[in-house]
Amino acid sequence: MIIDITAKPTGHGWLVHMDALTVGFSSLEAATAFVGQLRARIDAPHPWPTSPGQTEAVPRTVGDRSAPATRKGACPGLLK
Template sequence: MIIRIEERQPGTSWVVRLDALCVGFKSLEQAQAFTRTLQARIDAPHAWPQGAFARPGAAREVPAPSQRTSAHLA
């Protein structure tokens, strides 16, 4: 993903481009803070989802009741 900051209108408006997506900001400082936060989240370690590479048709493990989250209860 290409992330870059551009000045949209001199001194009044900035845009952070995320490939084809544009997010507007009123100041360079806001755009820089957003970019730092986004990059930190991208660089953070991420766990692989359970079963992401399971074989088609393979049985899926269901978490024990004590390990279930509200997403599992729906």
């Protein structure tokens, strides 16, 4: 996500651009605090979702695309 802060064209306030979304703020401090909180939430660790039939919570790392452990018969088309 591209996050950028610019001055409003009228000169009264600040705009935070998040890809195609724009949010206005009355002060640079408020805009900067918002961006800091947003970046902290984006960069925070997030748990991987579990699927029905998953036998255990498997810790994963960024970029790990392996399939979760499943019970036999939970996903008949995927298990051999």
